[in-house]
Amino acid sequence: MCGRYVMARAVGDLVAEAEAEADANLELRRSWNVAPTTDIPVVLERVLDGAAVRQVHVARWGLVPGWAKDLSVGVRAFNARSETLLEKPTFRDAVLARRCAVPMEGYYEWQAGPGGTRKPFFVRRSDGRLHWFAGLYEWWADPALPADDPARWLLSASVITLASPDPEDSGPVLSRLGALHDRMPLPLGGGDLGRWIAPGTLTATAALSLLGTALGNAYAAAGDWKIEPANPAVGNVRHDGPWLLEAGAGPGAGPAAEAALF
Template structure:
């Protein structure tokens, strides 16, 4: 799964990288501890143009009566996304890219304490998560919401977790966003083992209130 991540790239650099028109209301960065229900950056295509916008991380199906009207859907499993009622329409017509500098996963020590790890790209400065999005309207207000697509972890990543986010290379973005025809389903696989590396970080990130660049610093032995 993916339950927490970081993003440090400036807005203008992201807009240039994704060739996307930036919204005027984007979440503050850097943010080293992005949590579920936070506003996140996302790239989607509207009226034939890529746009960099803010979305609520936590997909809200149209039948939810309130934001807490059902399970918190921060991830969508690649294996079942086309069948699940919450996601099946979005995976065909409303796909997005969610940029991240890196993300966190946890293991446990023999005493059951949670040990955080930071996973980052080995090439380039950014990961592009595959995502799906949905507009949810209540009381005349539209909330644009999203979930990150996950898949079975590759052998290297499985050392710390059995799932990992689907990450897309630049030459795959157009297909995922629907700009290059059909076939996006073929992209929902784990990245190569050499695409990412990971290391232990300070347990202070276990708190969703923690902040600051030291959260992604390697833990000293």
């Protein structure tokens, strides 16, 4: 699963790493505790003047399909299971025509312990670069606003997940991922990023083939990730700051905690 993550890159750094364009007024809030229903960056491609252009946009985390009557659908749709994308009405249209990538510096996962306890861990790439996870996006028109009001349109997104590796039948990192949680976000490594976000409407067969390629490469992409204890305070959405990446730190941890990002 993926329910909290870190995205504290400066806008310019994100745009450069995505090799994308961004509006001059693009604003992203740095956060070490990104939660569902908040704003997140997404990378997608659109056809402009006959050419595919890669762009960075800000979306609400929690997919709201065009047919939804209100935003409440998105509360339950921040993640999308890869096995049922074409079966669920919430995601079916998006996987055929509106695919994106969700950049993260790393994500949190909670491991169940004895007596109902849960311990948070931070999962990140070992090289300090961004994760690119497969996502879906949708545009939703607020029926309460006039048709000519630009604020009427909401961009929302969801992160696709897959089954984690079998902890009994994997390498050191993959077995830890499997023991941590039974779900993980779908990474887009190598050429999978470009293929996934390429604009155009696919048939169901083509969408399944594209998804299958990304799924087939997922565990290899995750093979060098790092899994480190995180601060239990991350469970409260009111807490934010680099100190959340240090298991024993507090709100006043300061620059030392920020260094733990890299």
